[in-house]
Amino acid sequence: MATTTALNWKLVIDTRDAQPLADFWAAALGYEVEDPSALITHLLATGDLPEAAVAEHNGHHVFRGYAAVRHPDDPYDPFTGIGKGRRLLFQDVPEPKTVKNRLHIDIHAGPDGLTSLVTRLETLGATRVEEFDRGPAGHWWLLRDPEGNEFCAA
Known part of the structure; x- marks a missing residue:
């Protein structure tokens, strides 16, 4: 029988407004909102990210329509701000929530x-x-x- 290696994962949640929902869940769980501002500054400077993809939230550059929270004890990349452990990613979608969650x-x-x-x-x-x-x-x-x-x- 083959041995299976455990996989990393994140839970992705569709939202109407990612940043405030990430703030709610960070406070609810005692997690930290990821700060991608260093990565965004770099991508803007190199021309790899258009200004239209960036927003401002709580004094930081953020990716428009996306936000994530991570467990404070888990490792993360200090340059990108992206967690390498338990995390929730919030992404804006155009349609509203209409039915009960399946998860x-x-x-x-x-x-x-x-x-x-x-x-x-x-x-x-x-x-x-x-x-x-x-x-x-x-x-x-x-x-x-x-x-x-x-x-x-x-």
Whole structure:
């Protein structure tokens, strides 16, 4: 039997406005928003990137329509700002979200508990949808992020 090497991955999320959604998820997860400004400056200077592909967000050059967040403990390339571990990439798409997600993120409550986590997520812009209490099988909240993407807090 052949041995399979584990593959690296990132979760890509379609958005209407990538930068604010990346800010929400960075705050929700305790991740860092990737800063591609050094790479963008280089690409602009060499003529490899048109000005139209660049926007400004929170005082940094960003790729228009794209943003990513990464786990703060994972390695990243300091020049590009791109994480080499756990990360979420947000990309703008023209069509709105119309149906329930087929894939979602579960956020696990820390030592402060589920109520504290859900309250904190609401202050960041999440919306409570429904509470589930399955006794020994689990207790969680279904929520929506600011763009309506479903996720759970447990």
